[in-house]
Amino acid sequence: MDSRSPSIACIGVIGRSNNPLHISLFPATGPGYEAERDRLEFSFMLNTCLDIFEARLPSKGLTHDFGLLHALDERIAMYGWMTNTGVKFVIVIDIEGTVAEGGRITAGMGLRNSDLTPAFQALQHAYIKLLRNPFYEPDDHDPKLTKGPTGSLQIASPNFIREVERIGKAWYPGIRSDEMLK
Amino acid sequence: MSKLSPSLDTDDAQNPKANAAALDFLLIELVPLAQRITEQVQAREKVLMEEYRRSKIFTNNTASSSSSDKTTSTSATDGADVASPPSAAKDTKAEVTSIGFPIVDEQAREGMFWRLDSLGYRVGQGLVERFSANKPRPQTPLDCIKFVCKDLWQLVFRKQIDNLKTNHRGIFVLTDQRFQALSRMSVDKRAGPKALEEALSRAQLSLYFPCGVIRGALAGLGITASVTAESTELPTATFQIKTKGANA
Structure with a gap:
């Protein structure tokens, strides 16, 4: 069997009122691993993270990094990040997500929290960029504040979605921050 | 976590690339801008309302032509009432204070704020x-x-x-x-x-x-x-x- 390396399985962006803003899925690659990720299943996984955010909030006073939230099984683990404005980013890692390329960390070696930091920083950067778009109204994406007809509250900006897709595909354990941001 | 990323340095707060006076001008110019936008939006609303009323009168008239004389007379007075306010509104416009600030009515002020x-x-x-x-x-x-x-x-x-x-x-x-x-x-x-x-x-x-x-x-x-x-x-x-x- 080929040796496997960790990859991002899912990126979830969650709003202040715990509403999903955006969910991107990234199927595992390599022979025998091509099964599609189930959107509903990952939506449930993201839901399980919300209580952990809330429980850890008092002790995580100063940092945005919430580290490992919990590990679901041998393969799937969830890492969290929360901005000062209450927007949460969750990255679901599949330990055996991709074929290990030369020199990269393999599944057996495990991950450090700091391995995810570049990805989270890139996500936060993407979100800040989204807020700079004058046509994006943050209040229209919050169920408590929206005034218009309540349709989908998810982010529709193609630039943001493209950037999240790029981050999910580009990340590998040990990537540097400047590499993450192109 | 000292810096978010190197690429953000290009828009660092300590290293601004825009002329600081531009922001001052913008802050000053915002007020008249808001006023103009509000006035335009209100003017457009007024025109739309006018059109809507006229279309209503029109349908009233066609409907009442077949009915009794009483209804036609009321719809005619309705029409007279509707016609007067816009001309009155036009007169109050374009008044200006001593320093060149146009006087705006209460509704426009509220909208502007x-x-x-x-x-x-x-x-x-x-x-x-x-x-x-x-x-x-x-x-x-x-x-x-x-x-x-x-x-x-x-x-x-x-x-x-x-x-x-x-x-x-x-x-x-x-x-x-x-x-x-x-x-x-x-x-x-x-x-x-x-x-x-x-x-x-x-x-x-x-x-x-x-x-x-x-x-x-x-x-x-x-x-x-x-x-x-x-x-x-x-x-x-x-x-x-x-x-x-x-x-x-």
Whole structure:
């Protein structure tokens, strides 16, 4: 069997009122691993993270990094990040997500929290960029504040979605921050 | 976590690439801009309403032509009533004060304040997202207000708030002794007390946008608040922040 390396399985962006803003899925690659990720299943996984955010909030006073939230099984683990404005980013890692390329960390070696930091920083950067778009109204994406007809509250900006897709595909354990941001 | 990323350095707050005067001009120009937009929107609404009414009269007339004389006479008087207000409204327009500020009616003023405040609100939300990224999470409402006073004010108005007072029950009063947006305003000393009044009422117009910025920034940090501002002496500005659930 080929040796496997960790990859991002899912990126979830969650709003202040715990509403999903955006969910991107990234199927595992390599022979025998091509099964599609189930959107509903990952939506449930993201839901399980919300209580952990809330429980850890008092002790995580100063940092945005919430580290490992919990590990679901041998393969799937969830890492969290929360901005000062209450927007949460969750990255679901599949330990055996991709074929290990030369020199990269393999599944057996495990991950450090700091391995995810570049990805989270890139996500936060993407979100800040989204807020700079004058046509994006943050209040229209919050169920408590929206005034218009309540349709989908998810982010529709193609630039943001493209950037999240790029981050999910580009990340590998040990990537540097400047590499993450192109 | 010292820097967010190297690529963000290009738009670093300490390394601005835009001319600082541009922001000053923008802040000054915002008020007339909001006024023009509000007037245009209202004018368009008026035209639409007019069209709608006319179409209603038209259908009334065609319907009543087949019915009794009584209904036709009432619809005719309706038509006369509708026709008079727009001409009256046109007369009041284009009046201008001594300093070239057009006089606006109450409804337009309200719309203008609302527009300025909501513009500021959106700007505040964006600013707080961008510039609180490297900051520790504020724990208490006071921390959030301090962020506004120290960091945000420095960014937008190039100085910190001079004085912060609070009753520790949700009301904060921020005083800026030399408020950027008012620093270029002056009072005509020869014209007496009436000029001061007029200058202050003009200054008041430039305070709605900063109010919105504060409100948006606090909303971003999770505090619902109402913000009012006043100026009793140029160029000092006082902002009162009343957080939701505050008891005076």
